[in-house]
Amino acid sequence: MQDPGILYVIAVAIPLASFLILLIGGKRLGIVAAYIACAAILTSFAISTYGLVRYAREGNLFAAPAHHGGEAHGQSTKPSATFVAFRADADHQAGESAEHSPHDSEQGHDGGLVWSGQIRWTAFGEDEIRLGYHVDNLTVVMFFMVTLVASLIHIYSIGYMHEELHDPVHDPLAVERGQPPLERPGRFPRFFTYLSLFCFSMLGLVLSDNIFLVFVFWELVGVCSYLLIGFYYERRSAYRAAIKAFVTNRVGDFGMIVGLAIIWTTLGTFTFEETRVALAEGKLSGVLLTVAGLCIFAGCVGKSAQFPLHVWLPDAMEGPTPVSALIHAATMVAAGVYLVGRFYFLFSPEALLIIAIVGGITLFMAGTIAIVQTDIKRVLAYSTISQLGYMMLGLGVGGWVAGLFHLITHAFFKALLFLCSGSVIHAAGTQEMPEMGGLLRKMPITAITMLVGTLAIAGIPLFSGYYSKDAILAYTLYFAQQNGGLLGPALFLLAIGGAAITSFYMFRLWFMTFTGEPRDHHVYEHAHESPPVMTIPLIVLAVLSLIGGYGLGIGQPPAIELALQNGPAAHGAVFHPPHDVHTLAGTFAFGAVVLGIGLAVLFYGIQLLSPDDVAAQFPRLYQFLWNKWYFDELYAFLFVRPVLRISQWARSFDWNIIDGIVDGTAAWTVRLATMDGRFDFFIIDGIVNILGEVTYWFGERVRRIQTGLIRQYIVFLVVGTVAALALLFYVTSLFAR
Amino acid sequence: MNDTLLLSLIAFLPVGVAVLLSVVPGSKRELIKTISFAATVVVFVLTLFLVKMYFDLRNPDGSWPTLAERAAAAKQALRSGRPADPKDLVVRYPWIRPFEVEYYLGVDGISLPLIVLTSFISMLAMLASWNIDKYVRGYCMLFLLLETGMLGTFLALDFFLFYVFWELMLLPMYFLIGVWGAPSRVEVDGRVRGGPYAAIKFFIYTLVGSVLILIALLAFYFHPAEPGGNPAYTFDLMRLHEIGQSGTAYSLTFQIVMFLLLYVGFAIKVPLFPFHTWLPDAHVEAPTPISMILAGILLKMGGYGFARIAYPICPEAAQYLAWFLVAIGVINILYGALAAMAQTDFKKLVAYSSISHMGYVMLGFAVWSLAGDPNKWSMAFNGAMFQMIAHGISSPAMFFAVGVIYDRVHHRDLNRMGGLANIMPFYAGLSTIIFFAGMGLPGLCGFIGEVFTVLGSWQFSRTVAVLAASGVILTAGYILWTLQRVFLGTPSPNILGEGHGEGHDLKRFLPDLSIREWVIAVPMVVMAVVLGVYPDLVFRFMEPSVTDLILDLTKAVAGVR
């Protein structure tokens, strides 16, 4: 095929076709719906694999570094006191840094292999909006990851959603605890309909060559997320979570629209490529550039659940677990990170600094909250937020490759963790970890694969998370070294602390679920290993979580890292911290991880210490964390309730003031009309009536002579005429004289 | 086909059929409805034919001859007695010679989409009228008369004729709300409300607006066409555009006064804050099909009036008052959304959402900064025009969705609904798409108008763009909340009336969409998707005319300054 980019467009269109078929087929499709959806996404996966291989061959994707000395292009032109220093140093340092720094790809950031195409969409005056696809190394990698994870989750869902094939379903979770289960129709095909729509939107998002189309798909994935969070919509918590997710995302999207407006108005284009060129020409700079970057970033904050818009993601766990794995862990929430990576050149140094700070705060805050949660999915949700914070931090401190690398590995192990938790929930019928325990014996495959995921996320060497997280920590440390002041070290401390916390709560989760004595025998009896349709995706993902950070050969840098930097998407944003910084960061991180695991073992593994005692020791802190830093309450107080109150004001303004004036005017008009009526009746009609009465009276008098006798009338006539003539003669004779 | 015949048929076929209906016995209800529906279908087909003719009108280079050019040519032909070009889609004949009133119809990219929209929504609304069983003949006759009024308003290029059609709409609407709407007079919080109240409120509001338009009309008629000259004595809108844009004929004060008169007249129709309170009342009381017409088309008359009359004739005033208009637009967006959020009456909520959405229309028109790039204003203006079309599809659909549930449960109280997604799944699915279209979800029609308006308004004022963009949060809030209260959760025990919901087999009382309802809903949903994905379908026709207008106005005002 001439242009393999078209293949990618087809790969996006296939899930759309599947969505339409499922939409029209509806309920009667039954389990066939799942086969259609799986076939669709597997086809897309096959295409993306082909695309990856082909791109790798043509674009030299996995080329190992030929010579050393990465350079930071482009970025160094941007004005910022702190960052200029940092960039310049980075150039300098990178030049002399040791063997671990591959350079930009041969094609450089201006060239490089790109498969793209555009169509004219519409135009206004001389401004034309074109939409198109753009396949570069980042697209290829993201597309591969998304289709791979989505395929596995589709297959897993056949098993997980099996209950929904029954009609009616007895849904124990549909209502609040303590109430009898609700009977409702099964929604198996609908689940896959939504999944197909999501796959279409997500793949479209990755493939888009412009921010406008990204925004379109951005909203569409948001809708899929809304629909899937609210999948069990009989449940109050589910639909509330769905609305919360959508509205919170809209807050971010609001910023994004403003960002779009800035970009469109100042640059007159939406495409990434033209934006990059225009920015390089300096068409947009200074404060407005930073603002534009932050506005776009606001959208990413919403979608990637960063502080302060992270509140929706934990609640989003109300959706079915495969959804949590696909949308709320692996792909959609990573879209924010992806967009920051894709639009990296838009962010001024100041904007990047804010991104780093937001990431740092997020990763720490979410980690602390995860420590005390007891719902297995909520723990994972907070860990997702925390890991997304890592990615943002990595991007913010200049580690473009590191942040996106972590995105990919995180997608593998977090999908794995969620699917494992789904397997546990499926088997145990509860999400509360205190009701589990000892499940290792009952479901060994799940337990072991989950252990792999846990090790990966904790960042144990040889597991994929180690490589990506270490890279982020190295960039952060390097950033801290290069920039004076407290900010850099503070970010590094947050990141290291976050690493310790991550390993602590993840092992807490694993220990509480799988080891120890069964705490609830009903749950324990009920538990069983999941069917192969669910465990096989787990095993595949576990393998991926293990090898995700490996290179293609011994001693090679990680393949994903190479794929990310050997291509046009990097736009010269690639540089590497020196090797010693890397080693130092790695040592710190390893220490932190060991500390975290050690504590987890003490508390939950061998139960030498009691977590309840610690909680009792610091009740305030515990409450603070248990209530998630009181964000929900704060937002309810700051935004939700005021808006509702203002809306009531608006309503009563309409009712009391505007309608009051209108009705008042009407009432006064009526009153005036009444008075007018009285005036008419008494005065004007009075005069007329008096006139009439006088006439009538006169007529009464005069009628006497109206005898009705014609002869009499004629006499009157004649006499009258004669009299008149006589008078006439008399008068004329008077004048004649 | 001859354009005289085509345009006249479009405008007068409905009223002709209405006259025909008067000889059909009133007892043959099905026949009457079928005839009326057939008439609306024919008009719709004719408007599609009109689209084709308009498409064929293009110059070889793909641009369109402007309306002003075609009108001038038609005038020339009329003067010299030559036969007019039968394909130029401008129809001019003398009507009342002593006063220079003409029978003068014409189509360009601004009116064409609205005409098609009108015939489309009228057709669906007629279909939605099938369960009207009170005075069917009268209803159908008034309905068709209304359609003539609406189509005529969009077609007329003679100000006088425009005014005649404008007034012609009013009367049928009054009766359709008053007679076929909610019958009773009710007291709410000590105030009188109900069908008659709403009908009179609508009537008086609109009449006040019409009177102001009439004053402006006469003022333009008697104002000299050039300084110190004789009165213009013309109702020709194209000529008035020319005079208004010449920059010398009208003083700024005159323009401002005229613009404000027209503004109030059109603002009442749009409706813009603070002239909007007739709308919720009228909607709440009107029967479903009339609500569809009201929201889908009548509101667009106001916007069309701005685009066709107020802006082109008084460009300097429009520029002078830009900030005021923008402020009103933003207030509409935010105020409408907030007020919608506070409603518990389903229909009232949708009515307020209309107010909010129409705010984008005013905003898109108004963001005219002389210093800025006219292409951006064109984008906003096009966005506003598109918003009218998009809202013309999404909001009738929303009202139809409300009507469907009202037919079943006979109340509109959001707090007494819930859980319908399981009882009426197809209804829930279609409604969700419809409400998402209203919410401005990408891929559906509402998004295009909103986002282009906001993008175009950035160069006018950043604050305004930010405020307008913040509307998306509120919109999402109330739309999702509404969907939740109607469809999600479990059914309210009071859904069929106080205490009647429990113990019933709700599926029996609340059947899913009937075939007729499917037929009505699906075209609107399809159009919402098509326009959302491929807005060029409308922009292709609309954009050249709008951009011409923008450039003319910019040139006119820039010439004066």
Add this chain to the structure above:
Amino acid sequence: MTEAIPLQAVLIVSAAMFVCGALCMATKRNAVGILMGVELVLNASNLNFVAFAQYTPFGLDGQMFALFGIVMPAAEAAIALAIILNFYNNHLTVDVDRANELKL
């Protein structure tokens, strides 16, 4: 006889006719009689028209009016007779004094 009849003579005749007619109308109770009185009055006026005709430029206007004055009363008489006949049918009399239904 070739001498023209003086105007005064004609006027005296017509005045006499008029007075006769008027008296007839005033005194007769018989409706037919009143009708005849009316005819006399009208004919008196016709006579005047003819008499004064010679003073008009073409000398024909008076004759024209006289002609109308003949034709119109003919029609009028027909109607009046029809009314009288009807009246007679209902009241078996032509005494106008008995026609008092419309009186209050």
